[in-house]
Amino acid sequence: MRDMLSKQAVGLKPSGIRKFFDIVSEMEDAISLGVGEPDFDTPWHIRDEGIYSLEKGRTFYTSNSGLAELRQEISNYIKRKQGVVYDPQHEVLITVGGSEAIDIGLRAVINPGDEVLIPQPSFVSYEPCAIMAGAVPVIIELKEENEFRLTAKELEDAITEKTKMLILPFPNNPTGAIMERKDLEEIAEVIRKHDILVMSDEIYAELTYKDKHISIVEMEGMRERTILINGFSKAFAMTGWRLGYACGPREILEQMTKLHQFAIMCAPTTSQYAAVEALRNGDEDVREMCMAYNQRRRYLMNAFREMKLSCFEPFGAFYVFPCIKEFGMTSEEFAERFLEEEKVAVVPGTAFGDCGEGYLRISYAYSLDNLKLAIGKLADFVARLRAEA
Amino acid sequence: MNKFSDEQFIQPRICAGASQILLIAEQNLIFCSRPQRKRFGMEEKMREELLKIIERNSRIDLKELAVILGVEEIDVVNELQALEDEGIICGYHTMIDWEKTSIEKVSALIEVRVTPQRGQGFDNIAERVYKYPEVTSVYLISGGYDLLVTLEGKSLKEISGFVSDKLSTLDSVLSTATHFILKKYKDHGTILTKKYEDTREKVSP
Numbered sequence: 001m002r003d004m005l006s007k008q009a010v011g012l013k014p015s016g017i018r019k020f021f022d023i024v025s026e027m028e029d030a031i032s033l034g035v036g037e038p039d040f041d042t043p044w045h046i047r048d049e050g051i052y053s054l055e056k057g058r059t060f061y062t063s064n065s066g067l068a069e070l071r072q073e074i075s076n077y078i079k080r081k082q083g084v085v086y087d088p089q090h091e092v093l094i095t096v097g098g099s100e101a102i103d104i105g106l107r108a109v110i111n112p113g114d115e116v117l118i119p120q121p122s123f124v125s126y127e128p129c130a131i132m133a134g135a136v137p138v139i140i141e142l143k144e145e146n147e148f149r150l151t152a153k154e155l156e157d158a159i160t161e162k163t164k165m166l167i168l169p170f171p172n173n174p175t176g177a178i179m180e181r182k183d184l185e186e187i188a189e190v191i192r193k194h195d196i197l198v199m200s201d202e203i204y205a206e207l208t209y210k211d212k213h214i215s216i217v218e219m220e221g222m223r224e225r226t227i228l229i230n231g232f233s234k235a236f237a238m239t240g241w242r243l244g245y246a247c248g249p250r251e252i253l254e255q256m257t258k259l260h261q262f263a264i265m266c267a268p269t270t271s272q273y274a275a276v277e278a279l280r281n282g283d284e285d286v287r288e289m290c291m292a293y294n295q296r297r298r299y300l301m302n303a304f305r306e307m308k309l310s311c312f313e314p315f316g317a318f319y320v321f322p323c324i325k326e327f328g329m330t331s332e333e334f335a336e337r338f339l340e341e342e343k344v345a346v347v348p349g350t351a352f353g354d355c356g357e358g359y360l361r362i363s364y365a366y367s368l369d370n371l372k373l374a375i376g377k378l379a380d381f382v383a384r385l386r387a388e389a
Numbered sequence: 390m391n392k393f394s395d396e397q398f399i400q401p402r403i404c405a406g407a408s409q410i411l412l413i414a415e416q417n418l419i420f421c422s423r424p425q426r427k428r429f430g431m432e433e434k435m436r437e438e439l440l441k442i443i444e445r446n447s448r449i450d451l452k453e454l455a456v457i458l459g460v461e462e463i464d465v466v467n468e469l470q471a472l473e474d475e476g477i478i479c480g481y482h483t484m485i486d487w488e489k490t491s492i493e494k495v496s497a498l499i500e501v502r503v504t505p506q507r508g509q510g511f512d513n514i515a516e517r518v519y520k521y522p523e524v525t526s527v528y529l530i531s532g533g534y535d536l537l538v539t540l541e542g543k544s545l546k547e548i549s550g551f552v553s554d555k556l557s558t559l560d561s562v563l564s565t566a567t568h569f570i571l572k573k574y575k576d577h578g579t580i581l582t583k584k585y586e587d588t589r590e591k592v593s594p
């Protein structure tokens with residue numbers, strides 16, 4: 001048979017996470033610190049609303065862009081949190097997780113050969129989605145010395161005439177880095193100057209441990225050139241419900257809605273009803289979960305200090321990104337040996353881009369007891385490596 | 390911990406100049422190292438966080454408590470002392486599922502209707518009830534009855550004996566309704582019937 005496959009699809013590198021997942025899933029008794037989703041159950045009142053919608057027989061499609069009620073709640077929520085207003089009719093689109101919004105957001109604006117700037121280490125989907133949309137991904141390597149924030153200079157240096165869009169992944173998975181107002185003001189200036197678009201993936205917006213999250217859309221002139229992506233997975237512990245959303249200027253959202261309509265039709269109806277409840281009555285749940293994450297974050301930072309493992313202090317998401325360069329191993333070697341010898345799974349930093357080399361992603365979406373157990377093993381492992389050296 | 394967030398401190402009564410503010414600051418610093426100066430203790434938010442943690446786990450190690458709150462151990466010690474002194478922390482109990490032991494225990498809820506006494510309201514009668522050691526809690530309740538009494542005893546007989554001999558015979562008690570507890574599913578925010586199980590994929594992006 002002829003070669004029937006898409007060259008672009010074949011050319012995509014399989015996710016580094018997948019490879020590691022295969023090893024871990026064969027080990028029955030492995031403790032994992034490799035999970036990228038909350039350990040909390042979806043709060044009961046939200047689940048209950050989903051169940052109720054099923055009982056009432058709300059099992060049909062919703063409108064393509066999502067339940068009007070939910071879009072209204074999202075609009076209210078962003079106004080409350082960010083002080084920016086989106087028209088729920090034309091500027092809010094409900095998607096199947098933030099991931100779908102990333103995909104169709106890129107496809108809605110990219111013409112072949114457009115360059116998309118992707119700061120890394122970052123979430124695994126941006127690069128393949130950009131490639132499949134026909135863009136040329138241009139990687140910006142974020143540095144630990146800048147606390148893995150994107151600086152105006154790094155941005156400026158990466159921009160060419162072909163640059164169409166910047167992906168802004170903060171609070172960041174895997175580093176836990178955040179962008180504060182000053183950082184955003186500085187890059188906003190560069191973005192305005194070069195007239196480029198922004199895709200701001202703020203899925204971890206509720207999980208920050210310094211000041212409250214600030215969005216790029218709050219900066220002058222940014223709202224009209226930004227696709228703001230968020231969702232329910234992280235803030236409300238709703239990963240399996242697959243529900244996210246995109247907000248942005250009407251012209252872009254119209255194109256995205258078309259793509260969404262033809263590929264997906266609409267986001268899951270049950271999830272949309274549950275999400276209305278989440279936005280109406282979920283603030284306290286978010287606060288409680290955020291408090292618990294922060295306690296674990298402090299615990300980990302202290303544990304790293306005690307075992308003298310270098311790690312910048314992250315203020316967002318639920319990851320820490322310690323540096324393991326002192327051991328003279330690659331991230332993958334370290335992670336594999338750690339798994340083999342101590343049966344603890346962490347994700348090598350390289351799963352999130354080549355510049356993640358020398359780092360590990362450790363998730364703290366685990367109970368403190370679980371973390372204590374795993375970190376005790378890490379301390380033993382680190383001590384053993386140092387003794388070997 | 391920010392000891393300077395107290396509004397009374399930020400707006401000193403006399404602020405002639407920077408040096409004087411500094412002087413006041415120093416004086417206050419001396420004061421706030423003493424636990425009895427509660428005004429200068431932990432911020433309200435952190436206090437709440439501390440209480441929430443120890444409400445769920447009163448055996449938590451003090452050092453660990455300090456780490457996860459992001460404060461010094463001595464501050465935790467002082468704050469706990471202050472909370473005890475203020476009567477906010479009233480005790481440190483252990484949750485026990487007696488069902489799983491071989492020890493026989495029976496618990497009951499009793500709804501009690503009483504006649505309030507002039508000048509005393511319900512307080513006197515509540516006191517007469519809560520003084521019995523087998524009574525584990527007494528609440529004044531709005532609605533169809535007045536006091537909700539929970540009781541623990543060795544047997545059905547012991548509990549019914551308490552109700553008929555002691556409780557019902559009190560002058561102000563009009564009526565009682567006793568409900569025996571058959572099974573505890575959840576108690577003090579803890580689910581007793583099921584253990585948490587992590588069903589997530591072991592590694593995910």
